[in-house]
Amino acid sequence: MKYISVAEMAKRWNMSERGVRNYCAKGKIPNAFITGKTWNIPENAVKPDRTNKKKISDSILLQRLKAEKSSKLSGGIYHKLQIELTYNSNHIEGSKLTHDQTRYIFETNTIGIANETINVDDIVETSNHFKCIDTIIDSANRTLTENYIKKLHMMLKTGTSDSRKDWFAVGDYKKLPNEVGGKNTVEPENVSKEIKKLLSDYNSKVNKNLEDIIDFHYRFERIHPFQDGNGRVGRLIMFKECLKYNIVPFIIDDNLKLFYYRGLGEWENVKGYLMDTCLTAQDNFKKYLDYFKIEY
Secondary structure, eight states, rough: OEEEOHHHHHHHSSSOOHHHHHHHHTOOOOTTTTTEEEEEEEOOOOOOOOOOBBBSSOOOHHHHHHHHHHTTTTSSSSHHHHHHHHHHHHHHHHOOOHHHHHHHHHSSOOOOOOOOOOHHHHHHHHHHHHHHHHHHHHHHTTTTOHEEEEEHHHHTTTSSSGGGGOOOTTTSSOSSOOOTTEEEEOOOHHHHHHHHHHHHHTOOOSSOOOOHHHHHHHHHHOOSSSSSHHHHHHHHHHHHHHHHBBBBBOOOOOOHHHHHHHHHTTTOOHHHHHHHHHHHHHHHHHHHHHOOOOOO
């Protein structure tokens, strides 16, 4: 039997070397063995399936989120989700609010400021993001549409300084060209056509898996349909779709931000970078589920 290296197999399977090593370490590649620090992988090895779906037909997490939201329960998974997803998603986009300030706004609808200057938009968008999370919980099982995506953007950006600019379309597609990560995005006049195509391709898949959801996110961010707020809307959609398809959701936190950006930049060449980042974030979210005793 011939054996090849982790690097060779990573290229063959279009994933990161780290992901291949994890497969080896977890015994998911039959007959792979280690010599010193080097894994030897059978040349004819088949790429293992990644299992991310819940073992049950109904989403216990979604049921719990709806129940805790309805009862206004404090200190549960709904409370945790609101603070962690809002703080981290806004922080990735440059919000200067601290984790404690984000939590205080959610818990008291007020904010304490002592000897510091805070951007009003950070406060408004934090409050708006809480409402967006409520929306994706209430409508987790809905099919993605243009109107739904625009509604999330409208909710996120209403009342901000951007909403008072003539050229900024709140709840509608961008009017001016923009870039993301130094790369060109779809021109304003072509956004609607490209979003329609993206939704058609995505919605035609019957049983979505984690990779389908991440691929949608990548394509959405490359289109960059809105003038601002694309990242946050995109991450809200990912969370919603995970809830819909009984896949453990995840939150990209500050520690994973650079890996997340790298993964988006390399998705067309090596899907493993972004997959591994999201799987790491998923493992972190599982710790919340374990703590709150929610099956997955």
